[in-house]
Amino acid sequence: KREIESLITQYKNPEEVDKVKRLADDLQEVKDIMQQNLNSMVQRGVQLQQLDDSVVELEVAASTFKKKSTEVKEVVWWRDLRCKIITGVVLLIVIFIVVVVACGGFEFPNCKTSSS
DSSP states (O other), rough: HHHHHHHHHHHHHHHHHHHHHHHHHHHHHHHHHHHHHHEEEEHHHHHHHHHHHHHHHHHHHHHHHHHHHHHHHHHHHHHHHHHHHHHHHHHHHHHHHHHHHHTTSTTTTSSSOOOO
């Protein structure tokens, strides 16, 4: 009974009620801040997961790009080689035709040295 009476007198005192109210308000404020922090952490977790997914997609895209660029490089190299070979063959044919015409035909009568 003494405890109940002391509690009644304690809570009848406005200063004590104000302390309890302030403590409850402080507790509610801390609770709200913790909820905000948890929400922020969850949001960051979602953002990190999205970032991780983007990194994986970029790695796949980079790998595909590297493979395709290597293939294109090889195709261009072979095409360039083919063009050089065709140009060389055409140049040899033109030189041969010029020599044949300059020497007077396939017998090369104008180009033979005369032995006297």
